Amino acid sequence: MSDYSDLLYLIAAMxxxxxxxxxxxxxxxxxxxxLVHSEIEYNAISVLQDEVEEIRWLENDAQEQIDSTIGxxxxxxxxxxxxxxxxxxxxxxxxxxNYEKVAFPDLGIDSYKITLTVAxxxxxxxxxxxxxxxxxFAN
Amino acid sequence: xxxxxxxxxxxxxxxxxxxxxxxxQMLQNSANTTLDVQAKTxxxxxxxxxxxxxxxxxxxxPQSANNASIFVQVRPDKFxxxxxxxxxxxxxxxxxxLTDKEYTKxxxxxxxxxxxxxxxxxxxxxxxxxxxxxxxxxxxxxxxEDDPIAHPQSNKDIIRRIQIALKxxxxxSPRMTNGSDNYSESFWKRKFIPNSLQFRSQ
Numbered sequence: 001m002s003d004y005s006d007l008l009y010l011i012a013a014m015x016x017x018x019x020x021x022x023x024x025x026x027x028x029x030x031x032x033x034x035l036v037h038s039e040i041e042y043n044a045i046s047v048l049q050d051e052v053e054e055i056r057w058l059e060n061d062a063q064e065q066i067d068s069t070i071g072x073x074x075x076x077x078x079x080x081x082x083x084x085x086x087x088x089x090x091x092x093x094x095x096x097x098n099y100e101k102v103a104f105p106d107l108g109i110d111s112y113k114i115t116l117t118v119a120x121x122x123x124x125x126x127x128x129x130x131x132x133x134x135x136x137f138a139n
Numbered sequence: 140x141x142x143x144x145x146x147x148x149x150x151x152x153x154x155x156x157x158x159x160x161x162x163x164q165m166l167q168n169s170a171n172t173t174l175d176v177q178a179k180t181x182x183x184x185x186x187x188x189x190x191x192x193x194x195x196x197x198x199x200x201p202q203s204a205n206n207a208s209i210f211v212q213v214r215p216d217k218f219x220x221x222x223x224x225x226x227x228x229x230x231x232x233x234x235x236x237l238t239d240k241e242y243t244k245x246x247x248x249x250x251x252x253x254x255x256x257x258x259x260x261x262x263x264x265x266x267x268x269x270x271x272x273x274x275x276x277x278x279x280x281x282x283x284e285d286d287p288i289a290h291p292q293s294n295k296d297i298i299r300r301i302q303i304a305l306k307x308x309x310x311x312s313p314r315m316t317n318g319s320d321n322y323s324e325s326f327w328k329r330k331f332i333p334n335s336l337q338f339r340s341q
Contacts, residue, residue: 010150017154021161028168035175039325042179046329053332085306085326 037127040091043084044118044129047093051080051116055135063137066099066112074099086122093120102134109136167313174309175323181307182325185271188255190329192224192233193301197335199223199230205339207295214292218278218301222335225261232265233257237276245310247322249274274324275306281330299337302330 054075065074079094095118102111111134118129197209200221211219211232219234234256242250253273258265280291281300288294305327312320 014154017157021157024161024165028164031168031172035172039179042182042325043327046327050330053330057332057337084328087324 036087037123039086040120040122041127041129043086043091044093044120044123047082047084047095048116048118048129048131050082051095051097052131052133055114055133058135060137063110091120091122093118108139110139111136170313171323174311174313175325178307178309178323178325181271181273182305182327185253185273185305185307186327186329188269189235189303189305190331192222192235192255192257193303193331193333195222195224196220196301196333197222197339199226199228200335202339205296206298206336209335209339210295210298212292213278213280213295213298215278216276219256224258227261231258235276235278237273242270242272242310245272246312246320247272247274247308247310249308249322250310272307272310273305274308275304275326277304278302279304300330300332302328304328 062074068074076095076097079096082093082095083090084093085091095116097114097116100113100115102113104111113132113134115130115132119125197206197220200209200223209221211221212234217234217236219232219236221230221232223230224233234254236254236256238252238254240252241248242252250272251274253271253276255269255271256266259267259269279302280288280298281302282288282297283299285300288297291298306324308322308324312322
């Protein structure tokens with residue numbers, strides 16, 4: 001080497017290159033995480049839709065049990081656990097719900113607002129899936 | 140050759156190897172992402188059509204008919220049913236089947252043809268076939284108590300719910316460093332409780 005300036009250039013180039021490599025690796029990690037999260041979310045939505053279907057077909061005698069556990073837990077004494085496969089691994093979802101009585105005077109129906117939440121330990125808290133459904137019973 | 144040039148060659152060579160490795164990894168990751176999105180898109184497309192079809196099961200079939208007359212064939216890998224998909228006033232037969240024919244538009248040996256037969260628009264051809272790649276398509280028929288029906292073909296009248304599990308894989312694989320193929324996959328499972336199956340006599 002002619003002098004030490006070449007060495008400094010080399011060190012600077014390697015530094016820049018390693019920074020670029022780190023950036024690329026970080027982007028890889030982010031895109032992979034986004035892909036896996038989107039798959040888990042998609043399946044969480046299916047779990048939620050399954051439950052909405054079940055709620056649609058709750059029979060009238062369920063109302064009594066809901067009334068006795070208002071603010072409480074009919075069907076959701078403990079989180080309902082559902083399992084699905086994501087990238088070859090079994091992923092567990094915890095489904096919770098709670099009820100709130102809604103008044104629609106003069107309609108002749110009893111209505112409940114049911115808030116459902118699906119969580120997974122593989123999903124960040126802000127990516128939990130929540131949906132509210134209204135279930136009506138004739139009174 | 141003096142020591143300066145030798146050192147430059149060695150350092151430059153190492154740098155070049157690093158650049159090629161990084162480039163290779165970027166290409167691989169980009170291919171992985173694309174193929175993963177491809178598998179997810181297949182699942183998303185199939186589930187959109189399937190959900191729409193299943194919600195119309197038995198629609199416009201006379202109320203006096205029982206569930207057995209709504210279904211034509213019910214097997215774990217195939218089901219066909221009557222329904223009025225586009226509110227035309229007459230029912231058509233819609234069939235979904237995972238055939239044993241390989242899906243040849245790719246290199247994935249586990250891909251088979253998932254065929255949907257039925258009209259795709261009002262007044263459309265009832266024999267129109269849509270073909271998707273799928274590696275797994277499993278239908279479970281459930282009764283009103285949510286229990287699986289052991290022999291659905293002979294117990295069509297008690298089918299109240301349908302659960303479908305679907306797995307799609309990418310049609311191509313980025314060649315991994317260990318030489319084995321690794322196909323991106325996407326999985327979906329959903330239970331349907333179609334309106335028309337709930338109110339008919341058994």
